[in-house]
């Protein structure tokens with residue numbers, strides 16, 4: 001593989017004077033007219049959309065990437081404060097339903113250039129080879145139309161670009177990381193100590209946080225506000241890992257542009273561009289190809305809102321696949337109390353993980369598994385954990401005053417894809433007059449068993465480390481799926497190259513295309529899938 | 543309350559080390575005595591008592607939780623999502639405060655108020671036609687978010703607050719920065 005700087009210069013295009021944004025690069029960026037028929041318009045500048053944009057801009061394609069949110073400047077727009085980070089989240093109206101509705105907001109998708117990775121934690125594990133064939137191996141979930149070896153080189157490439165720091169990884173397809181593991185704080189120390197005593201293997205990493213210096217990106221300062229946007233430029237997000245290089249290669253990023261509809265020519269059956277609203281004005285960007293990368297809720301919503309005579313039930317929805325098989329990971333969080341001070345807020349929340357329980361264990365009644373990671377909530381999120389125990393009033397305050405003594409672990413349980421866990425359109429409309437997404441979720445039996453098993457392991461680890469009390473809150477994390485890839489149009493929306501079955505010049509390149517989710521955090525896989533799709537597109541005629 | 547667990551610790555004493563943008567929002571949060579804009583005077587009265595009871599605030603130096611919630615609702619800084627069987631957050635606040643008023647919450651004694659609050663937490667199903675668990679979640683979510691956004695609350699729990707650009711140099715079990723104060727009642731596990 002060529003040197004990372006030759007493939008992606010982003011980190012060297014950032015300023016090295018203590019500020020975080022290359023304003024000149026943005027000011028001088030190439031700009032296209034709505035009436036230019038550009039090669040590609042991308043909807044959403046998050047994990048998937050940004051990688052696609054950067055890769056094809058490098059190939060000389062004319063690319064415009066639209067994002068509903070702002071073009072962030074970490075110096076001006078982000079704060080070292082939990083409550084005021086609200087603006088990073090997608091807070092347009094959405095309705096949640098089902099037997100186990102999944103609360104959204106801060107814990108889910110983001111808005112603005114960089115997407116949800118602006119406020120993601122920063123864990124970047126690979127999926128395991130088994131994740132691509134859970135149906136064949138375990139009779140659950142689904143097989144992907146591609147397999148681990150198809151993604152392997154893309155994983156390695158993106159790991160260098162973010163870049164990822166961690167110990168040599170023994171699980172899945174064993175591999176090493178380009179950067180050394182970070183030193184750990186109190187929470188990581190407790191996890192490592194407890195795991196060792198409990199006979200469980202835990203490793204430091206893998207996190208997309210600079211260790212040392214990378215281009216003009218400085219070392220992490222261990223300030224713990226990763227979920228509020230990294231003001232340091234140490235934690236990777238596409239805003240700093242892919243967008244600068246894309247701009248330097250002639251792409252345009254058009255922020256504050258909400259795409260409302262994808263236009264398809266009834267006669268040719270091809271997409272012709274996208275309608276979007278900017279500054280309250282409706283516009284239409286023409287393009288030879290369209291890629292949607294708006295996250296697992298907004299992507300299906302946009303397809304459903306793009307119904308036409310040819311596609312009366314929503315674009316690409318001939319076989320009622322759009323919005324289905326949406327997944328969340330079960331993310332129970334278990335905390336342990338120590339007389340010593342842990343002060344888990346010092347250090348990035350992502351520090352240490354274990355994938356020992358990731359694969360199906362034939363001695364257990366359930367299929368598939370879970371991973372365990374440090375999570376280190378800040379006070380507001382911690383209050384949610386404590387309040388979930390039923391405390392309020394003086395009792396809650398007393399419990400909270402004990403904050404510095406707690407260590408907190410989180411599990412990611414592989415919930416299985418189900419057709420009825422899905423996005424549909426609600427009757428309610430947003431301020432653009434578009435029906436909002438309704439997201440229904442119901443856990444299955446296997447899912448519930450995994451939650452319990454993961455909690456038990458976290459309790460064991462914390463007790464082994466010396467905790468005298470443990471408390472758990474059941475949560476969810478990481479939505480993926482909703483427009484999944486499959487072998488054919490009866491089972492999914494796109495093929496292995498992320499091309500929709502229904503419209504040959506329409507692509508989906510975000511987390512929506514994932515057919516299963518493993519117990520790994522999804523961002524690295526989303527980027528790898530988008531990078532692979534870009535590679536396939538390069539060869540094709542524009 | 544355990545205000546003396548971290549004697550001498552005061553988050554605000556570190557504000558000269560905060561970046562200007564963060565200092566701006568945090569200091570505005572504590573300095574602004576805001577007029578209520580979202581809640582009507584009736585709603586304001588009930589919301590203030592409710593929030594103070596939820597967070598056990600009875601002293602003089604109270605964190606203005608209800609005012610902070612009012613500002614969030616007035617500025618439509620909600621999370622956007624809502625449960626299918628609940629109205630959106632602003633309306634849900636109005637409806638639940640009206641329900642408390644119907645129950646005579648405002649004129650009840652503190653003890654009775656606590657009992658009324660406890661009844662919502664304990665209810666298995668509906669409370670005034672709304673799913674009780676979701677009402678509970680609405681109240682506690684908003685109240686805790688406001689309260690633990692306030693520097694006085696950070697000081698109370700020994701949390702060091704904003705940390706940019708300085709960061710931390712001494713992470714690890716039982717390690718502290720020079721400005722952090724050791725918990726003087728480390729064995730005070732409230733549930734032991």
Ligand SMILES: Cc1cc2nc3c(=O)[nH]c(=O)nc-3n(C[C@H](O)[C@H](O)[C@H](O)COP(=O)(O)OP(=O)(O)OC[C@H]3O[C@@H](n4cnc5c(N)ncnc54)[C@H](O)[C@@H]3O)c2cc1C
Nearest residue numbers: 044046047048068115116121122123259294510511521523
């Ligand atoms: C609190 C939190 C912690 C997380 N931690 C991790 C972690 O540690 N590791 C990990 O791998 N993952 C983590 N994730 C998940 C990860 O961030 C997401 O899975 C990933 O970013 C999704 O990528 P995406 O490309 O599908 O969408 P996104 O990255 O969300 O990008 C979608 C973009 O599209 C834009 N958009 C949407 N609709 C439109 C429209 N109609 N018009 C224009 N623009 C639109 C949005 O503004 C957004 O910028 C975390 C997420 C959260 C919320």
Ligand code: SF4
Nearest residue numbers: 220221223224226230
């Ligand atoms: S802990 Fe490190 S990576 Fe996280 S926000 Fe702070 S500087 Fe950035």
